[in-house]
Amino acid sequence: MAQAKILSGSILGINALRVEVEVDITRGLPAFIIVGLPDKAVEEAKERVKSALKTISQEIFNKRIVVNLAPVQFKKVGSHFDLAIALSLLSASGYLRKEALEKVKNFLFVGELSLDAKLRPIKGALAFAELACKQQVQGLFLPKENAQEAKLISSLEVYGINNLKELLDHLNGLISLKPCDSHPALNYQPSLETFLEIKGQALAKRAAIIAVAGGHHLFLLGPPGVGKTLLAKAIREMLPPLSLKEAIEVTKIHSLSAEISSPTLILQPPFRAPHHTTSKIALIGGGSHPKPGEITLAHRGVLFLDEAPEFDKSVLEVLRQPLEEGQILVSRAEGKELFPADFLLILSANPCPCGFYGDPQKECRCTFKERLKYTKKLSGPLLDRIDLFVYMQRLKSGEIFEEKREDFKEEIIKKITQAREKQLQRQGKLNAKLSVSEIKKLKIESRAVDRLKEIIEKLALSPRAVHRLLKVSQTIADLEEDSAIRVNHILEASQLRKIEGF
Structure with a gap:
């Protein structure tokens, strides 16, 4: 034997x-x-x-x-x-x-x-x-x-x-193999090339900067062709490179997925844009032997759901837990697996199925019932977890042919980097991840508190929505290098809080 x-x-x-x-x-x-x-x-x-x-x-x-x-x-x-x-x-x-x-x-x-x-x-x-x-x-x-x-x-x-x-x-000592000697190159830098290609849309661009600076989820609404998809891709390029620890974590996930194994370290935050026919299992992960889904493949990066109301409602609803906790527990007959799912969510949608409801130039062909069915796909609890809402207007002829500005590119990247570093030094996490107890410790001037109370009554905000508004306000304050949340920060954050019809 x-x-x-x-x-x-x-x-x-x-x-x-x-x-x-x-x-x-x-x-x-x-x-x-x-x-x-x-x-x-x-x-x-x-x-x-x-x-x-x-x-x-x-x-x-x-x-x-x-x-x-x-x-x-x-x-x-x-x-x-x-x-x-x-x-x-x-x-x-x-x-x-x-x-x-x-x-x-x-x-x-x-x-x-x-x-x-x-x-x-x-x-x-x-x-x-x-x-x-x-x-x-x-x-x-x-x-x-x-x-x-x-x-x-x-x-x-x-x-x-x-x-x-x-x-x-x-x-057996007959030959001598040398161990692999490879050191990953940590040379990725964020880019604003795609961001600068977007014409007009000043409010949407501002919201994108805030989203990147504070890690806030974003909802883009507007008629077809105004740049929603382009802005989502630009946000991915604006994100800072992953740290070595994060890069190893992301590379490991993608190596284990059904995709080709990567021999190099993934330093750019991942970008996932699943089709609207995607199933729940494909989105959150699962199978008889649980495997990571799209939300895990988007870990430390961006998950972009283009034409979000076209997704099955049950598929969208499974995003609730990972949006709150940054992870998803998948239970199957073979066992349970906890997958990381800490991503920046970007939703895009048209105002209605035809895309032209409220458009001053094109007539909407949808009935009230069709519009209601379309908007009902996005539930209140899901939208309550979104920090920023932006309506992207149709461009004017002058805006379409405007020249691309390069002069403030370095300034934007510098502001975003400084704001993120300030958050990590202050609380060890981005503002979007602040807990309720940490939100209570934020410095808010008294006039800003009074204005916040008025906004809560006017918009009928839930406690979760109020907390998210304060997180966004803090990010705006960090971008402006302010030590406290002031009235103008609260007002700008409230402008990016709600869209009529959703």
């Missing part, structure tokens, strides 16, 4: 969990059994590993082989166990020297094998690198295409390998 144990990992949600690949080889009728709640892809590893190991030995599979993926509490999903299973078989069969057996104890192994023993790239390399760091091992071995991504965790020794024989020769 021969046994071996190799350290690997399994993806659960957006994190990797420790998995020990145990192998027991005994005499008996030839058999190859994998236990420990493997899924179909892991079961199929038997055939991939068999074909790959035939390039090294024909004798391994003449015995009874049992592979256990421990612990058995959760299902093992994915093809990345191939490398650890193959290495454990080689170890138990005596193909590793004594020094190599000691060395493998300090490393984590992940990778999918092709039939000719070459390694194919995997998803979630950064999550496995985090796991290796948490387990305090020396480093990890994985496919060469994933090495740069895994090396974003700089404290690890990361070895990118091409095939199984290369790994075996390295462990």
Whole structure:
């Protein structure tokens, strides 16, 4: 009887969990059994590993082989166990020297094998690198295409390998592989190029600056073609670069998604714009094995819902919890997963289905019933969670041909950066994230308090709406480098609070 144990990992949600690949080889009728709640892809590893190991030995599979993926509490999903299973078989069969057996104890192994023993790239390399760091091992071995991504965790020794024989020769000392030496370039800078392309719309531009400075959610209303979508894309470019910690978190999420794994660090805040036919599962995440949805892929960035009333109402309503808490708990039969969902929400809509209700130049073709049905898609509780509302007017002919101004570009970026830094120094978070107790500590002049009371009565604001108005007022004060909230800040914030018809 021969046994071996190799350290690997399994993806659960957006994190990797420790998995020990145990192998027991005994005499008996030839058999190859994998236990420990493997899924179909892991079961199929038997055939991939068999074909790959035939390039090294024909004798391994003449015995009874049992592979256990421990612990058995959760299902093992994915093809990345191939490398650890193959290495454990080689170890138990005596193909590793004594020094190599000691060395493998300090490393984590992940990778999918092709039939000719070459390694194919995997998803979630950064999550496995985090796991290796948490387990305090020396480093990890994985496919060469994933090495740069895994090396974003700089404290690890990361070895990118091409095939199984290369790994075996390295462990046995026949060749010497050098660990990956890659340092991410932190050189992304915010841009106002798209912002400056927008003609006119002074109020909407001001609202965009406030939204970026304080992390406030924004609702853009207006007829077709006035620049709502362009402004949403401009906001993404105006956001400051992610910190190293945030960038690693975002890169890990996108590496684990159905998209192509990124070998570089994502420094620009993500921008997600799902189609209005998107389902609830696609938006918040889920599935039999919970996977992140659009709101998690927009984490630390922008979630843009263009033509928001065209979305199914039940889909929009699931945004309530993540807008408040910055995360979403997805419960399924296989278990529960907590996904991060801290994003800046931008909604856009037309005034009515045809888009021209209230337009002075084009006649609206919608009936009252059609307009009511259209606006009812956006519920009061959802809109109550939006900080800024802007109606974008149709442009005049003179505005369409106005020249792009570059003179105040640096000033805007400087103001936004200073306002965000001031908030982080004062309270450790952006104004949009302030709690009720923190809002009570804000400095407000007495005249501003009196005017606020009048606005509350006039607009019939809920307590949540009042808190959001104060948050926006504080952001305006920060942009103007004022030490307290004053009447003009309250008035500007109230102008961006409500739109008739919604």
